[in-house]
Amino acid sequence: MLGHGYLNALKKAKSTVYGPAREKVGTLGNIFMDVGTGDADFASIHLGLFGSVESLVSLEGAVITDGHLQVRFPKDVIKHAPNIDPAEELGDEAKEMLERYYAAMDPNTGS
Template sequence: MLGHGYVNALKQAKSGVFGPRGEKIGTLGNIFMDVGTGDADFVTVHLGLFGAEECFVSLEGAEIAHGRLHVAFGKDKIRHAPHLDSAATLTDEDKHLLDLYYARGIAGTAGAGTQE
């Protein structure tokens, strides 16, 4: 998870989101904060032509480097994430569903987080 200030700075810049190999995934959309900690735990990413598709991605294993958000998952993994309403508040059930989906991409081998 990333601290509140870092992710908000990226949001203001309409930052690009980059995958584990430095490839551009899309453009940062909404930021979802954990109510208990105040840290961001998920963001949405606009994918495709003109950013028409908006998908959730976990910030587990994400980092900010040189003003860019780098996530631990490739575009294909993100594109197939559970589709939830990006304009609504994430419920505990929604977060659990996303956590389960993304945990499959980082569990096991060291390189598993780079799945596409």
């Protein structure tokens, strides 16, 4: 998993988030940590013309490349993720819903 310190630095820099083909997805928003492990497991991404839409993306397999975050999912998959309020704490039910969605959309499973 990605370290919180690196992600926090990217967040402060309003870093661009890229998809698997290095296409621009949006701007990094909040970072959500797993309480048990302390690892960052989801992040919110500001999408849309002025970043007015915010969706959560799994950080499973994400990497930091050239000072930016690159996630495993393209923009259209992130845009259609379950609608979870990124300003709220990520509860167990919401986290499970996101994990199921991203597992079904995982490009490595052939789904």
